[in-house]
Amino acid sequence: MEFKGAMGGIYRLTEWITRFAGANLLWVLCASPFFFFTIVKILVLGQGMTNESLQMNWAIAVVAPFTFFPATAALFGVVRKWVMGDPDVPVFKTFFAGYKDNFKQSMLGGIFYTILFVVMYLDYTVYMTQFQNLQLIGIIMLILLLLLGVSMFNFFSMVVHYHMSIGLIIKNAVLITLIRPFRVFSTLLGAGLVTYIGAQYPALFFFFIGSIIAWFAFFNFYATFTKMQEQIEKMQADQADEEGTLEEPSSESRTELK
Template identity: 30%
Template sequence: MAQKELDDTILFKITDWIAKLAYVNLLWVGFTIMGGVVLGLFPATVALFFITRKWVLGEKPVSLVKSFFQAFREDFWKANAIGYSAGALGVFLFTDVFLASTLDNAFGFWLTFFFSVLFILFLTMVVFLFPLFVHVKESFYHYFKFAFLIGLSSLHYLLFIITGSALAIALFAMVPAAAIFFAASVFAMIITLFSMKAFDRVENRKRGDGSLAS
């Protein structure tokens, strides 16, 4: 009897998480479309990370739709500003890598290497950017600065995120239909889980020596 109750509890938790991930993924798609995609993508992504952060912290939103909409609405313009600023920087660096790679000489090789390193550092920053945005209130510039510093100081958590994301990609490759219902929420959950650990580590250091960076 006890084993059956345990099995029922485990089964309930699994099905509950599957339902929640599918539901919040649907909200992300819906609110992205509601914002006309162009203006809805980044606010919806911020709202998605807002919800996954609550789950990682053990909090249960009274209403997923209400909480999602509140996060979507409150940071609508700021989310777009940060998202498109990061996107513009990413496009700029990727273009530099491509153009440098067309130079067939030693200078082109080292220039490609230089911009490739910058692009990798940029990707490291982006991984932590949206989780940080919903975790603390900072100025526009400081979100980029602190996401970059946290990324550099938390490479093992970055590796966990990459590994978890790679496993998720492999799973979605085997079951492509699942990506429609779970891709955004699963990736957000993986990133949030390890980002929160990175933030806790940095905050513990901050309490120990005064500050992360000035």
């Protein structure tokens, strides 16, 4: 029995490794132009080629909304199934179904986020390098960049979880980020830790890093969503009880006045 249990555990672990690796590889493949320019930027920056590095920044900004964002939304569509208790969905089919269904919204959201990232990054760079007496503003811009990054996780989660207009998705993604600071911190810390490990072992980026971060981010989002739903239902129930309590005395009062 112990042997069968151990073999069953190994089999389940192998299944999960295969799922994470498969989803991650599809994500890397569909976002390959974004990753190509990112890798080139790292290489030219390491060689001190500043002008080429700036050119790569613009190339990354151009391709991100059309490659990275749709691919990441598709990845979130897969991990959403896992988090919600459906681990046996076909990864390939689920990924590309999500890619097709969410392409337009993720692309529009990608344009919005890319413009914000570019503007805020330029502001951060200018304040930190050219205005020594205004570096506090640069630090504030860095904090806002981090919050924007976390709101992007919520954005992807909402794209695959709700049927909403793109404006509402972006608005609610930002609001959830602001009103749930603990979740913001834990998501940021978890993503940072996984990214750090991936930086030590670059091969992990191709097989696990993206899918692990997506799973963790959607897990946090879904926990927040579930808690908020419970709070709303509790508030509605309390309000209904209060209305019922208020109606009875008012009826008695009117009777007595007669």
